[in-house]
Amino acid sequence: MSSTYGENLKLSIFGQSHGVAIGMTLDGIPAGLRVDVDELQSFLNRRAPGQSDWSTPRKEEDKPEFLAGVSNGSTTGAPIAAIIYNTNTRSGDYDNLKNCPRPGHADYTAQVKYGGFQDAAGGGHFSGRLTAPLCIAGGLCKQWLEEMGIRIGAHIVQIGSEYGNRFDCLNPQLDQVGKIFPTLTAETAEAFQAEISKARAQGDSVGGRIECAITGLPAGIGEPMFGGVESRIAQIVYGIPAVKNVGFGLSDSFATACGSESNDAFTSENGQVKTVTNRCGGILGGITNGMPVIFDVTIKPTPSISKPQQTINLQTGEITTIQVKGRHDPCIVPRAVPVVEAAAAVAIFDMILDMKRG
């Protein structure tokens, strides 16, 4: 089902980039969970554009309005609904692109699927803007998980040809991640920013890789086979536009490794079963083993680039050239960091509900 996610909770996301409002409903949440609106706003601000030199200067107020399900600072048990009104809709920017699909965007596939009925301005329902309601849901789940001692944090580990340090997978340094630019060190941040600036200077864009860690999870979360932690995280993370690769623990490096370098020996610490290493990313047989869950996500470069690109006029069949105007992020990876956290939070909270629902 397209824009709906979850086994125990049901997250439904709606909206188009330039419609009246975007929003989400979140059903199946127990009553009495605290909602800190300021903390949520801070979280949403991390995703919002215009926060730094490395993103688009468009200004959008990602201010959620709760319509239902939250009362006196707590969940009521009824479905939560929250919306963000769209204030900065300039559909004129996109008019000339109507018949000429932008390479790398969903313009063409949406046209095929919806036969011209979609509200295509700004990417319509496929816009990266739809990650804002995902961040409302994820920001809430993140708060609720934190009250249980479960923390989620992500950072950038690659932009183009520059690489940063990975988390210590036994003790992910969540508090060391930069607030302005989410990397583990200032040097990495500088190197990544240089890479982004270079892409912008060339009228181009650049991709990257994000690593996310979840700490404090008990062992025993997740289900075998299609309900495993990997399956459930991957399903929602692939719902974020531009995600093209998701891996857990050693991830694609498992292909190069041999078994003795891939298994994690068991040990104990204060009477608690632990593993000496954490190559599996905290998941065995789809189920958490009590170690931090670690996964990485590859984000493709922003498809909107000012370099001329070949496309086809769907009306005339003519091959033509377009330049995508407007001010676009030369790299969406920094803004995608909280979105990956949000997606992980929704997935994990859904799995926690497997165990305890009220």
Added chain:
Amino acid sequence: MSSTYGENLKLSIFGQSHGVAIGMTLDGIPAGLRVDVDELQSFLNRRAPGQSDWSTPRKEEDKPEFLAGVSNGSTTGAPIAAIIYNTNTRSGDYDNLKNCPRPGHADYTAQVKYGGFQDAAGGGHFSGRLTAPLCIAGGLCKQWLEEMGIRIGAHIVQIGSEYGNRFDCLNPQLDQVGKIFPTLTAETAEAFQAEISKARAQGDSVGGRIECAITGLPAGIGEPMFGGVESRIAQIVYGIPAVKNVGFGLSDSFATACGSESNDAFTSENGQVKTVTNRCGGILGGITNGMPVIFDVTIKPTPSISKPQQTINLQTGEITTIQVKGRHDPCIVPRAVPVVEAAAAVAIFDMILDMKRG
């Protein structure tokens, strides 16, 4: 939901490695689809062990018995149920491992989750053997897709430190894949086999990467956000034990690329919209664009290795050493190739049913 998959069809897989039988039910399949039992058996044989020097010499007859839903060589419209009786169950091999979880296996997490009630012999419900019923479902879906002109094929592109050619992503050479050992060239096969033999000689194991292509898909399959082709394929593929990374098109290489190297220019061929390249792996905005769908899957090394490994006795809390006995595949990647095809077939057929159900 653990062992159940699908939006339109419902695949439910059951069984333990050493139980009475393993099997699957497949609900939601239209009536009148042809079932070629011989072709299905050939497909299952590709997964079965003991087919070559590079896999385990255990002999298992993966012969499905259809209990329901198939009559006179066609689906009846009622749920399909098929089982494979377990014939070669030697639980004695596993007795000493009961309290000492094997590193890299689900022994410990299953113990935590199921509190000792699981039927753990041979990996229980977490055994790779459970991919046999997945191959029954996938083998059927593959047949039905082929009747619509949709083909699915996979091959190995990496074993340890050896790499093979990728598919031509515009025209995947499905017919060129080796029948005995699934690579594009005999030289690659030899290199991969040498890597596997080396691992076996060392009492170790080795991982690898599989690439899968789906051709003949119309544009417009898939849904936005969480119902996208990537989400739905990733969810089921991560249900295959040992899968730790799933990527689409350029996959993790998108992190290194710039936008002008990542977008696919549009063109036309015989009046049909095409793309000049296929870096996106045939999917834009979660929806097929009519080009081949390409994805890759990283398989971790078999966790069962004969090298001594550290573990913990869950009863006594003592740190101890185990050697996993029994005859195990030093590399499960070759046998995983048809399983990846099967998973893709189920996911794609489920998505095809989005469009046309009877």
Added chain:
Amino acid sequence: MSSTYGENLKLSIFGQSHGVAIGMTLDGIPAGLRVDVDELQSFLNRRAPGQSDWSTPRKEEDKPEFLAGVSNGSTTGAPIAAIIYNTNTRSGDYDNLKNCPRPGHADYTAQVKYGGFQDAAGGGHFSGRLTAPLCIAGGLCKQWLEEMGIRIGAHIVQIGSEYGNRFDCLNPQLDQVGKIFPTLTAETAEAFQAEISKARAQGDSVGGRIECAITGLPAGIGEPMFGGVESRIAQIVYGIPAVKNVGFGLSDSFATACGSESNDAFTSENGQVKTVTNRCGGILGGITNGMPVIFDVTIKPTPSISKPQQTINLQTGEITTIQVKGRHDPCIVPRAVPVVEAAAAVAIFDMILDMKRG
């Protein structure tokens, strides 16, 4: 899942009686379906209070605002979201009832389930007001079904001890149902209104039974067992507050009948297979047979009555007496008629999508 319905479409309803807004999201709807907002408003007005002497004089503007998924008078293929702002919220009326649950209402069960966190004013998420967003979804589905030649209409067949004619189950007289008061004849309307007036005069309320017919359905809709037409209609209709009985065709009279009076003989009409009678209500084995689908729904009397009732103070444990103040419908059956149609429309449209999705 509580407030979410559907297999192919996903309807999610949110809101509390006295919250900011109530609304719905409807995911999985094909693009290009026409939306007639005026017709929808007319449909919603049938449910709204204050339309006649026989309902509550409260004034609420049930004016839906579409936030997403509808553009230029058509569905876009993206999820539809629509809300109705609450304008007439007088929570003061309910303050004294906080600790003393009203008999027949969900006050007590909500208190147990949500532990005092629910937004209880006016019934909270359990309010009959939540049928307004159901009518938005159902009103849309009704329009789309009508374009396929499928019509849905309901009328009242019983209020208290007064009975009206049933539909001719071979040719339900949908056009004969009263616009102001939904009965087949003016005499029936008068009798029913007298019954309602009598209840009001006594500070009491009265229940009734609604019959609903769906015409123009092709044979072959529905699935065996739990996906049958009966199961799917019953599931959503029981989501309407106050519904306590749902039956199909002869309904509870099947208990009294013998087989020869219950079966419908087959015949043909213009080369089309028909049945001579329609006792089964158009459904055999959970699947439509091409005859009108007929079902009836029993609505319990409004639990809000001004007569004194015994309740318990949940804080003190004291037995006490309450009188439910405020202006309440002495009979909600007339207003429930379009709601039953709406529920049926959603269920049927969901089932139609089993066959053809785009």
Added chain:
Amino acid sequence: MSSTYGENLKLSIFGQSHGVAIGMTLDGIPAGLRVDVDELQSFLNRRAPGQSDWSTPRKEEDKPEFLAGVSNGSTTGAPIAAIIYNTNTRSGDYDNLKNCPRPGHADYTAQVKYGGFQDAAGGGHFSGRLTAPLCIAGGLCKQWLEEMGIRIGAHIVQIGSEYGNRFDCLNPQLDQVGKIFPTLTAETAEAFQAEISKARAQGDSVGGRIECAITGLPAGIGEPMFGGVESRIAQIVYGIPAVKNVGFGLSDSFATACGSESNDAFTSENGQVKTVTNRCGGILGGITNGMPVIFDVTIKPTPSISKPQQTINLQTGEITTIQVKGRHDPCIVPRAVPVVEAAAAVAIFDMILDMKRG
């Protein structure tokens, strides 16, 4: 989804009347629940034919074989699979009916839906025989509920024009129900048996009504709107062939009642909130109030009658007459009693899992 049920557990039923085997898979069940096979067999025997004079003399061994998910007398946490081999398959009896659909059966609708591909002998997937695997699942759930102090029992309250006593809805007399013939008194049993004998003597059949009670349920089970106890019970109960009406508490009598006769006053008993009456059947707002849940189910007369009936030859279009041969139950109501209990048990256990999953 046709033959699959459940939110937390997933029950999938497969099989055709005269196929190799019928069976079920039950996914999502916690590990460590005790399975008493003998008690299950006793439960299944209540449904089996040939138990008394009032049912068909066919002999079928409803002996379940557990293929997976149960080990050493307990659930393992993995999906449970159980089958019953079909031993008494006489497809010859049904050959002449192939083209001439039996009135009241699903022959015609299955033919339309499955285009002649269904395995129609004995009713195929629509056969009442499919209630045997439902009774496996329900029998297990019933055992698990009993360990929690939740009991489920049903009895017959109407056969044709004869009526029996209802349960005391405050304290349903579950232990008073007859073991051989499920009524509250021997007199009622005799009257019902006479009614059945009369129908048989006339080559006809007769319907009836079953009442089911669930005791020991805590308050707070169920969800608002479409996930209410009524919705979830109705959905599965309507999956039982021949069910045409389902009602809760006063059921269809709510239509006749006024509010003061319909509401249940609150009181307390040993510090526990109770209601003085139980007209609502233990459910308010879709959620249990701690009183017994009471519902009734109307079963239509067996459509297989030996009286000649008019049908149509689907090949030739000719109107013709058939007599349904074979030995059929003149009344399936007695055998449906445990099936209603089974359906209720599955629904209730699924709802219990809302609250506590492991």
